[in-house]
Amino acid sequence: MKIDDIFRKCIEIPGVSIKRSEFNAELLMKTKEGKGSMTFFQLFPGLTIAYIFINSPTWAAPNLGEDSFIKKGPLLLNYCVTGRCEIILNNGNFVYVKDGDISLTECFAQKQYVYPRRIYEGMELFVDTNTLATESTWMQKEFGIDIPKIIELFCPNDNTYISAVTPEVEEILIKLWELFDIAPPFSISQMKIYVLALFSLLQNLNNIPPSQACTFFTETQVDIAKRVEKIITSDLRQHHPAWELAAQFSVSETSLKNYFRGVFGQNISIYLREVRMKKAAELLTSTRLSVAEIAELVGYMNQSKFASVFKKQFGLSPLEYRRSKKLENI
Incomplete structure (x- = not known):
């Protein structure tokens, strides 16, 4: 699925709008519960990076179809800088991405993205594997970057991968994060370099840390935790x-x-x-x-x-x- 298709679906959500400029597209969310922004830079055909800033408990997910509960889409690589994000696994269990974690998945949020602490900052890479395979073949020819290999390493059998980042991966991600404050087009050139370095490093890691997606909570357990939070904060x-x-x-x-x-x-x-x-x-x-x-x-x-x-x-x-x-x- 192309990123523009996702944009079209996103702006169908009440409270979500889009602002385009020469170098990026920014999704803006404003509801009675909070606000947020996702700023997208297309780096290559089929590969886009988003910088995410949320001050809200949720962000509604786009409706990508009605036939399936879990939607398989592009490869999504998330890096959490600050906050906490809830992810629902294929089996319906819940896991959480926290500060310094990375996640890789081909599945979208079912109904909404949930941020239990209300605050979230991070980056997300959208990799449209079909477009990349037809329009950005030079990535594999020139740099040996093989996205299907990365998916097989981290997300076999449609699994979601979550782990604290290794120091060498974190170094690249921090540099990518800092580029948001630098004016384009120079920052975009640097983003491209670091993203290529990131994928090259991921596919050549000698020891991939085990996924923390095995540490999960059931829907009932999550519901209890959230109801407790409402009880203790409703009257301080x-x-x-x-x-x-x-x-x-x-x-x-x-x-x-x-x-x-x-x-x-x-x-x-x-x-x-x-x-x-x-x-x-x-x-x-x-x-x-x-x-x-x-x-x-x-x-x-x-x-x-x-x-x-x-x-x-x-x-x-x-x-x-x-x-x-x-x-x-x-």
């Missing part, structure tokens, strides 16, 4: 012990904690503390509430304890933070 004044939540879902406390950490990448207590501090920072900036009132609203009856946790999170006391934000707006 409330405190919900893990044993109480586990009993509510008829699972052990250990299992509940494992499900939550698997989906959100953090222990419940750490995740909730960060949510509370983020909300406190928002209230300090947008309201005139006292520090004591804000502390209570985010679940701290002890103002000193709240101030200590806040300073540990932001490096400033609540009042210092409020003053600094006011100065920024002058």
Whole structure:
């Protein structure tokens, strides 16, 4: 499937639009839940790179057909710089790509891309193998790059591959990531060089790290984790012990904690503390509430304890933070 076909399907999604320029095409998503952008640069016929910035829990996937639950498309190579992305495997189980992970697959998201932490930054390479085989044959002739070989190495039997990147692969990916801030067309020339180096390296790795796709969670387990997250964040004044939540879902406390950490990448207590501090920072900036009132609203009856946790999170006391934000707006 060609990238333009994907664009056409993407802009059929409510809240998604496209902006084109001489050097790239940018998909923009804005909904009541959040916003995001994917900036695409076509490097060769059949090979496109996208730089992804998301501040939303989801991004709806394009409808590529109605006959099959899993859609096989181009080879997708993802590199997660920051955040966490949910992937559904062929068997319906869930796995998660996190900071510093790489994934390779020929399957699209079923209904939507899910970002449990709301924030996601990364890169995605779209490889249309058919177009590449007919219009970019020089890649194999001149550089020995064999995309079908890479697919067989990393995605045999339509499997999805996920792993932390090796140092040598990471070095190339970081250089590719940094090129987004450099103005084209120079950056595009550099992108081409690094992408060729990346695929050459992948197909010649001596030891391919085992896929982490074997560490999966079932739909029920993921659902429990997400329902727990809604419970603990719906009213930050409330405190919900893990044993109480586990009993509510008829699972052990250990299992509940494992499900939550698997989906959100953090222990419940750490995740909730960060949510509370983020909300406190928002209230300090947008309201005139006292520090004591804000502390209570985010679940701290002890103002000193709240101030200590806040300073540990932001490096400033609540009042210092409020003053600094006011100065920024002058």
